[in-house]
Amino acid sequence: MGINKVKGLQKIGYKAAALLTGVTILLTGCGPFTGLSVSEVTAEEGDIETKADDELISVGFSQLGSESTWRSANTESVKASLSTGNGFFLIFDNARQKQEKQFKAVRSFISQRVDYIVICPVIQEGWDMVLSEAKEAGIPVILLDRNIAVNDDSLYTTFVGEDMYAEGAAAGKWLEAYLEEKGVSDKDINIVVLEGTTGSSAQVGRTRGFGAIAARHMNWKMQASANGEFTQAKGKETMERLLREFDDIDVIVCQNDDMAFGALEALNDAGITTGEKGDKILISFDGTKKALELVKEGVINVDVECNPNSGELLAQIINDLEAGKNVDKTNYMEEMVFTKENVDDYIEDRNY
Template structure:
């Protein structure tokens, strides 16, 4: 997509991006940020809160190199204000395309409108946003989080079909207000509603971190003497829960069963070892498809408004079989 720039905009100061945790900005180059024939992408990442996020970042950085895309990368350290500052900096630099994985779902209208008014297309990755402004992003690339939660819940219904009532479930939620936390909660609740003996007796955010999962699970174990199942909205929180369960003298995967979402290598290892019972995949390797979409929107080609990544589920045997070739 061609855009007309009547003036050259100044490059954002180093201090802005330093506040975003990414260090000083490099010169975006002439003519809308393109250098050496490559398109320039400004990308704002949520942070590095989990193994999934680290794999996602590596995928994007590697894919940018392979696709000859000049990547301006910013780490928001889990703070929305950092992402907004980074996106505004990308607009000032005149990059060709902006992509970001939103920390939370709301609060993006103003900055997305600024990018639109500057003629810079935006791609959402991994997480969606709620916005009142029309046509402020071109496409959203990521998993179906509601479906992921449903798959986890459907497994729980089958696993506890013959169990006596009640079946007490504790839920380790992701970052409050984030797209995956909201939608995985919804999907899981919809699935377990088919069996009234399955009840979520406690639900709290562990912020998608291993330490958060451990801390919350410790509190759950003290408050609730009978817990049958942990539903963790990512592997890292589930791994933290394993530490808390073992410290309490119980066996994860046996005394308390665990279903989680992500299927990273550490999670798959825990499943193969019998400490998890079931995993729903959320593939972080979005880089190649993101670069393909970026080139298309910059060229003015039409792209789908929603691109859903393909995921699968794993039991213990499947995890053990796939571990040797797992890429993340």
């Protein structure tokens, strides 16, 4: 590991080529080059930085998109941790929610002979072929935030991120306790769910986790599950449709904060309140600062944390692999459940 380093990178993009026009450098054939570091370069865009260091650990990172506040925080965490100052050379690509763009990025990373490939996959399925190509090239693949479904789990080295199933189950367990506390645990409870990107491990895991708890209660009526695409705009649109279809909703589950913000817009427009003293129970996921403020205000009943700050753990794992150490196949981030009772202890330190 680490034998390719920056000097093994050869394809640097048209902006880099333009920059190098004014610099006298000898590149012969497919031979390596030294003395330059191209940071956070994509196939179509990116700024170029120079650094006289050819011993950096090169990492190609395919981020699934920038669909939410959470995702932006996750990207910044990785960029900060995999900086040149920390001994890394990061090539960043934003897939903009397109799996085929991730395939293209991974193949580009392979051709550039990076040391590691990091992927936040858009969806779980369809990764076998491209990861087989990375394995054949001898490049370790690390999954970040979202997991995948492959026939051979040796196609990736390790996963770093969140336990989506546990998050969904935590939301369900909170609802159990809350309904018991309010003395309505035996009444019929009508529930709608605004789900994230269909087929993503976040959508699958949170749905299954919450569903496992709901299955214990015959009086929990799952009225509808609708795709809100993890975005505020789609969350609003989906909530508006659900309100037209159902007039007896008791619980709204939003699988991320951005969809919850959109749902709240639709609910406010309809004159419907949420929270401790509201008309509906509102459950969300992520734990962004804006959402925690709404928890404090009593608008969101509970927010199950999904920790985006995985960059530091990712860097540690890569350094462990560089040192020849064994790493766990799965590495989960620490996460919490936020309610009005505990949110004050965490809201001020929130960085996203």
